[in-house]
Amino acid sequence: MKLHSSITRIFTLGLIMAFTLPLAAKPGPLPSWITPPPPGAIVTQALVNLKNPITGEIYTVPTGGYTVNISDSDAPRPGTGGPDPRPEVEKPEPRPKPRPFPPHWGRPPAIQTKDIRPLPGGFGQGSSTLAGWIDRNIKSDLANSNKPKPEPKRPPVVRPQKPPRPELSDETKVQLAGIESDKKALMEEMKAKLATLEKDASKEDARKAVEEFKKDNEARFAAIKEAAGKVHEELKAKRPERKERPEPPAAVKAKIAEVKKVEKTLHVARKAVSEKLKEAQDELAAKIAQAKESADKDEVADNIKTLIAEQAAARKAALDEFRAAQKEKHEELKAAQKELRKEVRNTKEEGSSRTSR
Secondary structure: OHHHHHHHHHHHHHHHHHHHOOOOOOOOOOOOOEEOOOOOOOOOOOOEEEEOOOOOOEEEEOOOOOEEOOOHHHOOOOOOOOOOOOOOOOOOOOOOOOOOOOHHHOOOOOOOOOOOEEOOOOOOEEOHHHHHHHHHHHHHHHHOOOOOOOOOOOOOEOOOOOOOOOOOOHHHHHHHHHHHHHHHHHHHHHHHHHHOOOOOOOHHHHHHHHHHHHHHOHHHHHHHHHHHHHHHHHHHHHOOOOOOOOOOOHHHHHHHHHHHHHHHHHHHHHHHHHHHHHHHHHHHHHHHHHHOOOOOHHHHHHHHHHHHHHHHHHHHHHHHHHHHHHHHHHHHHHHHHHHHHHHHHHOOOOHHHOOEO
């Protein structure tokens, strides 16, 4: 019985070793990561399992004394050079970039449904809200395909570089500082005088106060003007010479004359209505002054409010009438300016008269 149990135990141990220990390497050269013991070294006579710390490979050597000549710190890391020990994984093919929307469509809808569907026009995948927006824009483009396209923008005008400003002398700088100081003093005095007016003073009262202040300080204003004129003459003398502008063609001159003619007509009409409004303002100021002579303050306030309301209504009516009367003139001015621009663009530019690329 003892012999039978010993045989059974040895047989079981052999099976366990057969299934748990890897098979010994086939005869041949050792792997490069294993170093054999030196000749004549005293080693244990038993199978030894060695493991590659990088790949995890297990190799069984016949005796002890064999060593692993690499460590996990020697493993090449991604991005540091050398082969990557990790198994290669097939990268998924990158998705094609979605086709950009035409700029004239504007921005797509900010709020969209969460469903996903193919988009029309080859724009990839997206919500039904985005699909409807694309479909509407495509139909709009098809409907407008026969319409004439706008004229291409004209290249930007290339202006000659401005010459450097002349350097001011120390004397001129002192004069400019004195002029600014005098102007500031006059402005402060004018503000102080306006502050003495009553709270309910009208614009006419303020205008009269300003004119009176200018009259009282006429000499000071004249001195500032004279000093500024001297500085201007000095700067003008130091100004670098500019090239004379080329003479425009006769056709361009004719268009310029037409534009100026219409502009002058509009200017005269504006000046006339401005004088009419100024007369109405003076009349209102006189009526308000007359209304203030009443002893009843409530009656004075009511009268002033009524006068101001009447003046505002009359002013609005006069401006509306002016705009209606000058509407045709404004259209005529726009047409003349358009013809002038067209004539200028059609004029051939060459040599010194060239101002664009």
